[in-house]
Amino acid sequence: MVASGFWLLASGFWPSACKYRQGGQVAVFKGFSIWGIRVRIDQSWFIAFLLFAWIISTAYLPLQVPDYSRFTYWVFGTLSSLALFGCVLLHELGHCVIARRLGIPVRQITLFIFGGVSEMAQTQSSSPKAEFQTTIAGPVTSIGLAAIFWTVAVLATGFLDRIIVEMFHYLAYVNFSLAAFNLIPGFPLDGGRVLRSYLWHRSGHLGQATRTASRVGGIFAMILMGLGFLSILTVSLIPGVWLILIGLMLKNAADSEYRSFELQSGLHDMKLREVMAPPIAVDTSMTLSQFVNDYVFHYHYRSFPVVELDRFIGMIDVRAIKGVPPQDWPFTKIGGYLSDPATYCVLNPEMEAMDALQTLLSRNCNKAPVVRNERLLGILSRSDLFKLISLKRDIAA
Ligand SMILES: [Zn+2]
Structure with missing residues (x-):
């Protein structure tokens, strides 16, 4: 009953x-x-x-x-x-x-x-x-x-x-x-959005209102999970598991809503050219030893944009040279080891920063060259964008 x-x-x-x-x-x-x-x-x-x-x-x-x-x-x-x-x-x-x-x-x-x-x-x-x-x-x-x-x-x-x-x-x-x-x-949840709209109306600060409402959301999710555990111990198993799952989902949703809100407001109205990093590129004429010693070991990146006579021609990933015996590295040019163009994305400097991030996420790329008229202008990585958001937050705080 x-x-x-x-x-x-x-x-x-x-x-x-x-x-x-x-x-x-x-x-x-x-x-x-x-x-x-x-x-x-x-x-x-x-x-x-x-x-x-x-x-x-x-x-x-x-x-x-x-x-x-x-x-x-x-x-x-x-x-x-x-x-x-x-x-x-x-x-x-x-x-x-x-x-x-x-x-x-x-x-x-x-x-x-x-x-x-x-x-x-x-x-x-x-x-x-x-x-x-x-x-x-x-x-x-x-x-x-x-x-x-x-x-x-x-x-x-x-x-x-x-x-x-x-x-x-x-x-x-x-x-x-x-x-x-x-x-x-x-x-x-709807009630959380109502709370947020009230706090937003009162303070005029959407960011602050979102932070408070998400925090309350997280607490509520924990309470729900606690009730779920209690229900497993006292009432019955399935309703308890159901509550715990809903609690987990809500906790997750509260966190990810807040993160995506921060991201969206942090990147709002910014063009990719304003947030990209200067490119560190390698030249096709370079040998594999130069590539590994002067670039991979020096900058600690896995992949680099490749240029030829100032034109962007592709990307090279350190994994591509795995099969080449190290004694051949000084005599082998990197030009033959470019990545398949289907495995990376190329971005346009005039696109919105938020759209650029969406592209990286949806195509599962960690970083991408920013190119206009075959010229490599910059590089954008997911981690740089997240660092940028936290820097903006530090400056604002
Ligand atoms: Zn609803």
């Missing part, structure tokens, strides 16, 4: 987050679109769907409305689980519809095992008010749905079959707990 009540509550524990322009892709089963908003369903969603169908069919419904056949429980359990995800989707659509109305372009909605994410195609909310309105729209939608399902359940009592009425009751509870859970003030 306790576990069943817990599950009723836990099925509303669906983190819903709004993301502002994030990189990274998840494996996607397929997508469709509602009101012009793309909806993607991650493969992991099916695990959650089956898990909830199973819990509702075998534990929740048999306790609430006994004496039905196993088949009937499964039919209504599956329908309830589908409806639950429909409600999560409507919650996300609530965010997106208001965002669009406020002129914030919406990229897509993703449903996955731990809830829903609305992605906006813009780095930040334009104002505290816009952030508040976009965020609160989700929980308001869920509370509205809870009220509708509850009214239907009340009106249908004694009129429709008991199990159908129970399904409406369940959906009313679930939507209510969905709103309540997401309103907990831990960033990046």
